[in-house]
Amino acid sequence: MLYDNDNIMVQRIEDLIALNRQTKNTSASTTAAKKVLMGGNRPMADEDNPAFKLDEKMHDIELQKLEEVCQKKAQELGYEYINLKGFPVGPEVLSLIPEEQATAIKTVAFFKMGGQIRIATYLPDHPDIHDIIAGLQRQFPGMNAVIYLSSEHSINEALKLYKNIARVRTIQTNVSLTKEDIERFQNEVHNFKEMEKRIGEVNLTEAFALIVAMSLKVGSSDIHIEAEEKHVTIRYRVDGLLQIAAKISASMWPRLIARVKTISGLKINVDSIPQDGRITVELDNDKMDIRVSTMPTSWGESVVMRLLKSSSVGLSFDQLGLRSSSYKRLKHEIDKPQGMIITTGPTGSGKTTTLYAVLNTLNTPDTKIITLENPVEYKLEGIAQSQIDHSKDYTFSKGLRAILRQDPNVIMVGEIRDLETAETAVQAALTG
Secondary structure, X not given: OOOOHHHHHHHHHHHHHHHHHHXXXXXXXXXXXXXXXXXXXXXXXHHHOHHHOHHHHHHHHHHHHHHHHHHHHHHHXXXXXXXXXXXXXXXXXXXXXXXXXXXXXXXXXXXXXXXXXXXXXXXXXXXXXXXXXXXXXXXXXXXXXXXXXXXXXHHHHHHHHHHHHHHHHHHHXXXXXXXXXXXXXXXXXXXXXXXXXXXXXXXXHHHHHHHHHHHXXXXXXXXXXXXXXXXXXXXXXXXXXXXXXXXXXXHHHHHHHHHXXXXXXXXXXXXXXXXXXXXXXXXXXXXXXXXXXXXXXXXXXXXXXXXXXXXXXXXXXXXXXXXXXXXXXXXXXXXXXXXXXXXXXXXXXXXXXXXXXXHHHXXXXXXXXXXXXXXXXXXXXXXXXXXXXXXXXXXXXXXXXXXXXXXXXXXXXXXXXOHHHHHHHHHHHHHO
């Protein structure tokens, strides 16, 4: 004899719910419930079917009803429907939308292939969704974005996957560029013309490594990558002067800047506001920080990367290469017990290197040195370094006033751009 299994299970669930209402919180209800689910009087041990606890089963029924409601709503609104629970969402696709933003608007990217990106949302009318799509289409020209409607529970399940890409982000943030990599590029690429050709032939990871390696080869302090109408220009600042290193196709820029943003911890889908990030590059017996700054321009984002090698901090005052007269004058000034030294000059002229060399000269066990910087570019052992944070209202003027209460012998202030900071600095120099 044949039975309708679906109808039998529905009837047994209804019996289970009714039984729970009548005999809730009693041992008898538990035993009876197990018998109903088994369809007979044969006893069932707890370890045989632990998932059939009453609360869990009722919860599953409720979730199923919510998915059915969501699916019906999707049909009414003209959207495709997707249940993301158990859906294999890759970390690269999920990270197209930052976790904070995805959580706020209940929206995730769950599929990308060919010319299509699929986005699931619980709030299809949220205005930020259109901004996300616009940003993705700028990042991937010609890409078609399709919106799917999903239940809130389904989206929440997908949001849990962000914790699985935390380790991937950590690995990507530390880019390994070894001495062998640099030597290989130096042997294979002899000039900027060859560099321009190779960038168009290699993958994104190698393109980034090539740009950084050539920058190190020519001894530049900054890398400028600027989007223009028909191409993207790469320039290096060497001895304070910018020089063009290469021009690449404008079509390559969205993918390359996405790579730079990913490894520097920036939001890859945000291109309408400036962002700041940092990359750590491991060299042979050395370590280099790359300070990344992006800014929106007419033809796309402009990226500037400041290269900060740890070995540069080790320069002594005698290794700065100053002329005899300049050397004697500056040495005389730093030997004074009190006073003020102001360093000025264009970008890349060596202001920071000079100041750190002076600090290294003054850094002795009997001297308290505090710096106020934005940001802290090099880490100096034995020196207290404080970083400005305007978002928390920690400014140069407030930081300088706080430093004066720390009993310092030497203070280095990274910037003096307002009257209050200037007055406080002068007063500190006069009092010693």
